[in-house]
Amino acid sequence: MSELVTGEAVALELRPARLPSRALAVLLDLAVAVAVYITVSIGLVAATASLDEAAQIALSIASFILVLVGAPIAVETLSHGRSLGKMACGLRVVRDDGGPIRFRHALVRGAIGVIEILLTLGVVACVASLVSARGRRLGDVFAGTLVVRERVPTARGGFVPPPPPWLAGRFSGLDLSAVPDGLWLAVRQYLTRMQQLDPQVSWSMAERLAADVAARTGAPAPEGVPPAAYLAAVLQERQAREARRAFSNNGVAHNGVAAGGSVRASAPAGPYAPPGGQPQPIPTPGPYGPPAAQPPVPTNTPPAPPVAPGQEPAGDRPGTGFAPPA
Known part of the structure; x- marks a missing residue:
């Protein structure tokens, strides 16, 4: 280049x-x-x-x-x-x-x-x-x-996974004008390659990129939303705005975005809650879940002594209330 x-x-x-x-x-x-x-x-x-x-x-x-x-x-x-x-x-x-x-x-x-x-x-x-x-x-x-x-060969593997369906339209009110193109490029490259990264490394990179995007937009990421899903949803929102701006017809607004890119204000995104219910933990299907839990570390505690047949451990016997004489 x-x-x-x-x-x-x-x-x-x-x-x-x-x-x-x-x-x-x-x-x-x-x-x-x-x-x-x-x-x-x-x-x-x-x-x-x-x-x-x-x-x-x-x-x-x-x-x-x-x-x-x-x-x-x-x-x-x-x-x-x-x-x-x-x-x-x-x-x-x-x-x-x-x-x-x-x-x-x-x-x-x-x-x-x-x-x-x-x-x-x-x-x-x-x-x-x-x-x-x-x-x-x-x-x-x-x-x-x-x-x-002019004709430069493009590399394969540029597919960006779509965000979870329950995040559709959650970030339509964010102001994305302050996010630089370099950060958008970094987010896109991460989303296309996150399946090839170690889960712990992928999670830390997603947290750092999500923090950068949230700092540029002036609104923190919703609680309980995985950072990778947050990045995918925000990137999809930006692409949707660009598409609506490019294909808008004579100033007619589409889905809250008018010609010229003006966005209607909407309620800020908060914790996920189903209609008519209390906030619940957000499901994390697909590649956007947290990193897999590490297996428990074995300890060096010696095993309990064997118990003879017909006997019970002292801690498992029921109390009778009888105390031996002094």
Whole structure:
């Protein structure tokens, strides 16, 4: 990963494209450009057969510049850094701050690319890409651009277990605006990997994350709710708010959340109690229960002496009230 800082001081993690994928994209672009250039050249030869030799040479040079230099610049400018070869390889040209490129960036890359790719058969571009830490050729250095990968393989095992059903809607009144994205990411990563952790370690991590989230929201976690279930319910509430904000239709409120993300106030979440009953211990099904209890530690207490048949231990005999004479 390569960390880029935007003009708003936001850090972006992008994966720069390496030499093999970039070389394949360039070869695909060159194959298309050469095919178009040959077709245009044949058409010009047939159309300019009656012209003199100087006019034919001028037209051939103009077609070379337009097809092999001007066309790639126009394609990258109009597609914001995605030529045909880059689309096929999942690459894109961006600025150093992660933004889309403009005409001047594509012009500098294309002009220098004529020298380091066409005239030197790509030798200069390969050397510069191998030397650069982010795989940039000279055109990228002078234009202030970077070629990044758009299609990044995602790892498996990103499933977040849903919270218990009895926690549905319990945290609709929490103010989640103060929780940073880094903490949300830590909560999500914990929930996706908590099944792989030791129960004691998982429980302590859940308690620490739940305390951080509760401190950011300004409301303590409800009593009796396991910390992992609390984190899963709060994360689900955040995802539901984002989905309602994204798919809200003309300001119509859905389930207490209006367009724009405003949340209706609701009663604070308290201890779990069934309708019409007294508060009871909250069930903890699934992976959100407390860590398993440790087995009792054996002691070194000597066993009691054996009792002869027909006799009872002194402590088990019933009292008769008789006391022997002094």
